[in-house]
Amino acid sequence: LMVWLRRTTHYLFIVVVAVNSTLLTINAGDYIFYTDWMWTSFVVFSVSQSTMLAVGAIYYMLFTGVPGTATYYATIMTIYTWVAKGAWFALGYPYDFIVVPIWIPSAMLMDLTYWATRRNKHAAIIIGGTLVGLSFPLFNMVNLLLIRDPLEVAFKYPRPTLPAYMTPIEPQVGKFYNSPVALGSGAGAVLTVPIAALGAELNTWTYRWMAA
Numbered sequence: 001l002m003v004w005l006r007r008t009t010h011y012l013f014i015v016v017v018a019v020n021s022t023l024l025t026i027n028a029g030d031y032i033f034y035t036d037w038m039w040t041s042f043v044v045f046s047v048s049q050s051t052m053l054a055v056g057a058i059y060y061m062l063f064t065g066v067p068g069t070a071t072y073y074a075t076i077m078t079i080y081t082w083v084a085k086g087a088w089f090a091l092g093y094p095y096d097f098i099v100v101p102i103w104i105p106s107a108m109l110m111d112l113t114y115w116a117t118r119r120n121k122h123a124a125i126i127i128g129g130t131l132v133g134l135s136f137p138l139f140n141m142v143n144l145l146l147i148r149d150p151l152e153v154a155f156k157y158p159r160p161t162l163p164a165y166m167t168p169i170e171p172q173v174g175k176f177y178n179s180p181v182a183l184g185s186g187a188g189a190v191l192t193v194p195i196a197a198l199g200a201e202l203n204t205w206t207y208r209w210m211a212a
Contacts, residue, residue: 042137042144046184047191049101050136053077054129054192055199057107061124062203067115070128074107102139106132121200129196133188137181 056077057070078100085098110128117123 042141042180043184043187045101046137046140046180047187049103049140050106050133050184050188050192051195053103053106053136054110054132054196055202057110057132057199058124058128058196059199059202061111061114062121062200065119067111067119070107070110070114071104074103077101077103099140099144102136102143105139106136109135125196125200126193129193130189132196133190133192134185136188137184141181 053074057073060073061067061069063069081098081100085095085100088098089095109131110124113128113131114120114124117127
């Protein structure tokens with residue numbers, strides 16, 4: 001019974017994390033409705049999604065010890081998000097209300113790092129984590145360029161009301177902050193590594209619990 005319970009909990013965990021990823025996507029990814037804050041939201045979106053991808057992907061990759069598991073994890077996240085996208089669309093929201101993140105290529109880079117370094121855990125954390133943080137905003141910006149004009153969507157449908165203290169301020173042209181991909185990649189590369197280390201450490205706790 002305990003073996004069955006542990007296996008069930010293991011597989012349930014990936015479902016829970018994938019669903020949470022979907023919820024986080026809805027909360028951090030609806031920047032198309034905050035047109036004045038779009039780039040700011042994109043940076044928050046990039047950091048939150050790259051770190052969530054790293055912690056789950058490296059956990060499962062090191063748990064199985066098989067390169068390719070990170071991509072499998074990202075695929076499940078993608079499927080769940082597409083299901084959520086379809087659900088919102090069925091409720092009458094525009095098709096682009098949820099922009100499905102491009103997790104899979106970044107996860108493939110983590111898998112490639114793990115494979116190329118002969119399953120070196122520390123290389124997966126440092127190199128793989130850095131590659132995830134660097135690449136995720138790039139893939140997602142390319143994805144954004146392929147969808148409908150956010151201004152068209154934003155003005156066609158009502159936006160949530162912002163309180164006075166969040167009144168949008170026009171950004172200064174030419175500042176580094178005006179480059180969401182650069183800022184998202186830089187912040188992601190720094191923050192994703194310690195979060196990946198946390199995901200690797202979760203394996204230690206899991207093994208101890210399974211051995212108890």
